[in-house]
Amino acid sequence: MNGLAAKDANAASPLHENRHQNQKTAIWYKEKATMRYVMCLTILSLTACAAKTQVVGYPPAPDLVAATEAKPKPSPDILTDPAAADRYSSAVEAWGDRVRAAGVRLCGYFKAQGMKVECGS
Structure with a gap:
């Protein structure tokens, strides 16, 4: 029984693994949200620098x-x-x-x- 208890003590508990996985997932979502934010800012800055040859209004x-x-x-x-x-x-x-x-x-x-x-x- 001593060997079985030692084996169980060395193994990570499912609760600990689940918490660790949740932390990884939360970090992944934060990184993904940050990347989306950076991409949006990049696109907005590029469109602001685009040539201003767009037609304003309609022709007669x-x-x-x-x-x-x-x-x-x-x-x-x-x-x-x-x-x-x-x-x-x-x-x-x-x-x-x-x-x-x-x-x-x-x-x-x-x-x-x-x-x-x-x-x-």
Whole structure:
């Protein structure tokens, strides 16, 4: 019985092992929380140093509407009537001018916001 008692005395009690494991787990959680905190601070500091070329607000709505205007649809009579063909050609030309002008205005807007673009005139 003496040998059995000595063996039990040398062995760590389950309560002691459980407490030791809980301490390890608590330390691990503290280290993990600290790492998350450091990562968040790093990300925030990096975003603060990023280039400030972000667009503030929205471009003018009329320019967006004009830039997405649908092309005029041809009527069947443009095949037989020269006057109808001329009117359609004129409508397409005016449509193209409006869309291009809106595109140039939008380009100027984004350039003023800091985007590196070359805009036509």
